[in-house]
Amino acid sequence: MTRLYCPIREHETRMFVIIGLIAFLLISCASSVPQTETDIQYKTAALETAYQTLLAIPAKTAAPDSVLLLLTDNSRYWLEDMERAAINEDSTEVDKRPFHEILVIVTYRLLQRENVLAEYPDYKMLRFALGEKGILRRAKDLKLGDFEIKNDRGSRGLAESPKVPIMIFKWDEAHWKFDLPESTKLMTRGLETIGVKKDWSNAKTAIYLLEKYYHNVFLNVNETLLNPNLSI
Numbered sequence: 001m002t003r004l005y006c007p008i009r010e011h012e013t014r015m016f017v018i019i020g021l022i023a024f025l026l027i028s029c030a031s032s033v034p035q036t037e038t039d040i041q042y043k044t045a046a047l048e049t050a051y052q053t054l055l056a057i058p059a060k061t062a063a064p065d066s067v068l069l070l071l072t073d074n075s076r077y078w079l080e081d082m083e084r085a086a087i088n089e090d091s092t093e094v095d096k097r098p099f100h101e102i103l104v105i106v107t108y109r110l111l112q113r114e115n116v117l118a119e120y121p122d123y124k125m126l127r128f129a130l131g132e133k134g135i136l137r138r139a140k141d142l143k144l145g146d147f148e149i150k151n152d153r154g155s156r157g158l159a160e161s162p163k164v165p166i167m168i169f170k171w172d173e174a175h176w177k178f179d180l181p182e183s184t185k186l187m188t189r190g191l192e193t194i195g196v197k198k199d200w201s202n203a204k205t206a207i208y209l210l211e212k213y214y215h216n217v218f219l220n221v222n223e224t225l226l227n228p229n230l231s232i
């Protein structure tokens with residue numbers, strides 16, 4: 001059967017395509033509207049508030065759900081993965097991880113072994129990460145520069161190099177949320193270079209730094225921490 005040519009239908013099809021293109025362009029333009037000075041000032045103030053809120057968290061007693069709301073979704077998944085790894089992974093598995101994760105795992109195991117984390121009732125990795133022994137609290141001892149905001153990403157670097165971020169926040173649902181894994185990676189980048197210069201593995205570097213930091217506090221800070229403590 002011969003198909004009849006229908007100019008009206010073809011005209012309608014073209015119109016739908018044009019309408020679709022216009023809608024796409026309008027959405028694209030709306031999403032790329034530059035932020036006003038007022039927007040930036042508001043986000044900057046909100047970012048400072050979010051940072052101070054994180055520092056003020058009482059790690060031992062804070063309700064986990066309220067704390068998790070201050071973190072990005074990937075931070076929550078990462079904390080779960082870190083706690084599982086700290087409890088279960090052996091040295092072969094741990095050694096495959098990036099430096100910042102190895103450092104978190106072995107530090108957690110050391111503090112768990114020495115009963116430092118026994119005072120935390122639950123969500124021990126979360127409380128450890130945000131508590132006095134965690135990476136965030138150590139950051140407050142650094143001389144930090146001003147916050148930098150670019151679209152939906154907030155960052156903060158050292159005062160001597162403010163454009164090089166070590167802390168990352170992301171704008172989500174009209175709130176700034178802390179990106180814990182990314183910030184941990186950035187904060188420990190300088191430490192990682194120690195092992196690179198000595199041609200050490202990430203695991204050896206992490207143990208070396210842990211021993212240096214805790215050598216006057218705990219005994220047996222060594223490679224045994226690369227394996228889980230099955231007695232805990």
